[in-house]
Amino acid sequence: MFPVASQMEPERLQSQKPETGNWKLQPVKWHTDVVPRSLAREQDILKRSSPKRPPRLTSRRIGIHTSSAGGVQNAAERAYRLGCNTFQIFSSSPRQWAAHDLSRPDCDAMKKLRDKYDLKPLVIHTNYLVNLAGANELFLKKSVETFRGEIERALALCAEYLVLHPGSFRGSDREQGLMRTTAAIATAAQGLDLAKPGLTILIENTAGAEYSLGGSFEQVAEVLEYLRNLVPVGACIDTCHTHVAGYDIASPQGMQDTLKRLDETVGLKNVRVWHCNDAKAARGSKLDRHQHIGKGSIGLQLFRHLLNDPRLAHAAFIAETPIDQPGDDGRNVAALRKLAKK
Ligand SMILES: [Zn+2]
Ligand SMILES: [Zn+2]
Numbered sequence: 001m002f003p004v005a006s007q008m009e010p011e012r013l014q015s016q017k018p019e020t021g022n023w024k025l026q027p028v029k030w031h032t033d034v035v036p037r038s039l040a041r042e043q044d045i046l047k048r049s050s051p052k053r054p055p056r057l058t059s060r061r062i063g064i065h066t067s068s069a070g071g072v073q074n075a076a077e078r079a080y081r082l083g084c085n086t087f088q089i090f091s092s093s094p095r096q097w098a099a100h101d102l103s104r105p106d107c108d109a110m111k112k113l114r115d116k117y118d119l120k121p122l123v124i125h126t127n128y129l130v131n132l133a134g135a136n137e138l139f140l141k142k143s144v145e146t147f148r149g150e151i152e153r154a155l156a157l158c159a160e161y162l163v164l165h166p167g168s169f170r171g172s173d174r175e176q177g178l179m180r181t182t183a184a185i186a187t188a189a190q191g192l193d194l195a196k197p198g199l200t201i202l203i204e205n206t207a208g209a210e211y212s213l214g215g216s217f218e219q220v221a222e223v224l225e226y227l228r229n230l231v232p233v234g235a236c237i238d239t240c241h242t243h244v245a246g247y248d249i250a251s252p253q254g255m256q257d258t259l260k261r262l263d264e265t266v267g268l269k270n271v272r273v274w275h276c277n278d279a280k281a282a283r284g285s286k287l288d289r290h291q292h293i294g295k296g297s298i299g300l301q302l303f304r305h306l307l308n309d310p311r312l313a314h315a316a317f318i319a320e321t322p323i324d325q326p327g328d329d330g331r332n333v334a335a336l337r338k339l340a341k342k
Pocket of ligand 2: 204238275320
């Protein structure tokens with residue numbers, strides 16, 4: 001059985017306000033933008049009639065993090081209706097340890113819809129609670145078990161990518177955290193064949209908060225280096241995290257320099273997914289607050305560049321933008337699609 005709707009999308013359904021004071025104490029999370037419950041219901045694209053024509057083809061794979069409410073296969077239908085040709089989901093509740101097994105029929109239905117709509121790659125984002133760099137032994141053990149479940153579900157869903165934040169090393173030092181996270185990933189994947197079905201684990205860069213690993217391209221590259229011979233790995237680069245971590249990606253020259261630095265460390269070919277999020281906070285602020293495409297402190301220019309740079313043509317571009325008004329998800333997908341030349 002699959003988790004029920006209310007468990008599936010806390011980041012969309014919860015009506016709590018983003019914390020300000022103690023945000024550093026929260027476990028890994030990639031955004032805190034939330035909308036009231038009623039709004040989330042009202043805007044569900046599945047409640048509207050199906051589009052008459054398929055979306056126009058784009059030269060790039062463009063999508064958005066999509067709700068799995070009502071069953072995982074619903075995410076594929078929603079993604080298609082939102083104009084996506086790739087998408088990201090959670091395969092279980094992002095803020096609960098306990099995960100339910102995916103049912104075979106649900107996985108089959110997902111596969112069928114993805115084939116029908118040519119939706120690829122499928123990206124799965126790991127549960128927020130998982131911290132593979134932590135010093136607390138019990139918590140680490142739970143994280144490894146949970147991450148193994150993430151890998152198993154990603155395999156069951158025939159996903160191409162599983163995105164993971166490298167974790168927080170609070171309570172120890174960075175080097176130890178790095179060693180723990182790489183060992184934990186390898187342990188979680190032990191005995192599972194990822195290569196044959198084509199599943200790759202992607203290490204995501206983070207906003208660079210005090211104890212978090214992955215705030216620099218060098219740190220992401222280091223994790224990849226350690227794991228290269230153990231599991232299939234690549235990187236997911238989040239534009240909002242890059243910006244608030246201090247990289248200049250908003251000015252034309254800064255963008256070029258930052259991409260050059262990314263290429264020299266992680267390698268552009270290893271960046272399989274770009275999380276396309278504008279930022280509410282200033283460059284270098286370390287505050288992870290996602291904003292609508294073109295409406296934040298990064299601006300449209302970066303996204304236009306990323307979507308048309310031939311060196312990045314192999315990557316998928318996925319928004320994790322907030323939903324403040326009904327239809328914001330569709331509008332952000334449309335904004336990205338508009339920037340990609342045919
Ligand atoms: Zn984020
Ligand atoms: Zn992200």
